[in-house]
Amino acid sequence: MLCQNCGKNEATTHIKQIINGDMAESHLCAECAAHLGYSDMFSGFGLNLSELFGGFLGDMAPAVAAGKSRRCPKCGTSFDEIVRDGRVGCADCYRTFYDRLLPSIQRIHGKIKHNGKISSASPVEARPETAEEKIERLKNEMNDAVAKQDFETAAKIRDEIKALEGGEKK
Numbered sequence: 001m002l003c004q005n006c007g008k009n010e011a012t013t014h015i016k017q018i019i020n021g022d023m024a025e026s027h028l029c030a031e032c033a034a035h036l037g038y039s040d041m042f043s044g045f046g047l048n049l050s051e052l053f054g055g056f057l058g059d060m061a062p063a064v065a066a067g068k069s070r071r072c073p074k075c076g077t078s079f080d081e082i083v084r085d086g087r088v089g090c091a092d093c094y095r096t097f098y099d100r101l102l103p104s105i106q107r108i109h110g111k112i113k114h115n116g117k118i119s120s121a122s123p124v125e126a127r128p129e130t131a132e133e134k135i136e137r138l139k140n141e142m143n144d145a146v147a148k149q150d151f152e153t154a155a156k157i158r159d160e161i162k163a164l165e166g167g168e169k170k
Contacts, residue, residue, distance in 0.1 A: 003029035005036070013038055072096045135164050 001011045009029035015038060017024045028038065069078045077089030079097050088094060094101060129137070138161050145154035 001027050003027065003032050005029070005032035070096065131164055135161055138164070 003009050003011045004027050006029060009031065011027035012030050013026075013028045013033035015026040015028070015033075017026075028036065069080050071078045072089055072093045073096065074092040075089035077093055079100055082088055082093065082097065082101075088097075088101075138157050142154050142157040142161065145151070145157060
């Protein structure tokens with residue numbers, strides 16, 4: 001496809017604009033795109049994690065340059081490597097470099113305390129059922145059994161309730 005502006009060169013830049021719900025497409029060569037201000041339009045938007053995380057740790061660079069290089073005891077990563085690469089070596093690095101990573105983590109996340117929901121996978125301690133709660137539950141089960149006309153089950157539940165109530169009176 002040829003450039004829509006000059007009509008001479010191959011179009012290498014394709015631009016879609018939506019203005020007031022109307023879409024307009026332009027196909028331009030590199031020269032016309034540069035002339036119209038579309039060259040290097042997306043520079044700086046690349047996904048470079050080292051630049052991103054390193055930018056948050058940028059104020060730490062003087063300390064790194066000063067030779068204060070402690071290493072993680074588990075993986076051997078130094079803080080200057082974390083700043084340079086933008087990647088933490090292992091989970092122990094967070095403990096080892098806690099004091100130096102904390103300001104950056106606060107800047108990235110806005111806060112350091114998690115206030116979300118409790119995970120459904122986390123075990124929740126169940127408290128034992130009291131006698132009153134068990135009697136109430138059994139009464140509900142007995143009423144359900146009577147409603148279903150399952151009188152044998154209702155009679156067994158009734159007997160269990162009487163045994164529990166008799167135990168309370170003692």
